[in-house]
Amino acid sequence: MVLGFFDQFMSPVLMWIPLMALALTLPWLLFPSPSMRWINNRLLTLQGWFINRFTQQIFTPINNPGHKWATLLTALMLFLISINMLGLLPYTYTPTTQLSLNLGFAVPLWLATVIIGLRNQPTISLGHLLPEGTPIPLIPVLIIIETISLFIRPLALGVRLTANLTAGHLLIQLIATAAFVLLPLMPTVAALTFTVLFLLTLLEVAVAMIQAYVFVLLLSLYLQENV
Template sequence: MTLSLFDQFTIPLALGIPLIIIAVTIPSLVILTITNRLIPNRLSTLLLWAMKTFTKQLMLPINTPGHKWAAMLTSIMLFLISLNLLGLLPYTFTPTTQLSMNMALAVPTWLATVMLGLRNQPTISLGHLLPEGTPTLLIPILVIIETISLFIRPLALGVRLTANLTAGHLLIQLISTTAFILTSSMPMTALLATITLLLLTVLEIAVAMIQAYVFVLLLSLYLQENV
């Protein structure tokens, strides 16, 4: 039986129980927490410095009321980075290649920013649907277009994360399969494929971190419009 390239994205089961539940809970066990030690170790100090720097840069353009979201946005980024990087390990599963999970993250957070804007500044939030100085004849069309673009935002968040991770994993599998098959018949070509695979793995690690950052950055931009 020939396996499909997309079989790696199916949710694995153990005794009929989907292992995605275990995969999602792993990041909370991996991320270091603050200990009772008076002087923390170097790794926890580096992690704390990185989180403070990221939070400061993320919250810089947002008004003061939006700073309440700092902890949640930072937690989402750490969560996504952990899931993306853990999925690159052998014999593991990447939950963020599932569109349903990414949409479950994108839709509630996007909806929360929209509801926040409608509650605190309804006039400004509704004003985004109609640019100032629009001709009268174009008002209905522009309102419909802006409304559609508003509701497309969470879909774009989820699809972007899913597509980038899925494409990277497919390329890694294709190149690794090529290197394995050509090892005996064309060793030099297999060597070049292996080198390409190593470079692609480094690139995929960068993509895993960048996509988590982009996901949170876009959420912060949506929040900026509504606070």
């Protein structure tokens, strides 16, 4: 059976049982838990430093009521980085290449920020739909445009993460296939192709980390508008 380029994005199944749940559970097992000792090892120290720096950078511009989201967004950041990076390993599966999963993350969190804004400061939240100083004839059109842009936000979050990871995986597979085909025919060109493949893999590692950060950063910006 000849596999296509898009078969790598199909949800894996073992004995007719979807393995999506296992792929989502595995990243949590990789992070070391803090110990009861006074002095942690280097890995725990580095992990704690990264979490503190990330939380400080994300939540410094947000008002104090929004700091309740620190645990949730930090955990989401670590989770997305983990599954994005694990998907780059051979014979693995990247759950975040599925639009349904990304929308499952984006829609509830975006909706929660909107509901918080409408409950705590309804005037300010509704005021975002109409920029200050808008001419009267343009008011209906701008309200419609801003409302559409508001509801497109979760779709943009999910599509951005899905498209970037899918495009990177497809490009890696295309270049890897070309390198193996060229190896017996033109070894010099194949060596150059393997070099490009190595550099692209490093780029995809950076993309996997950056896209997880951008996903959480945009959610924090939406939260900042509503608290």
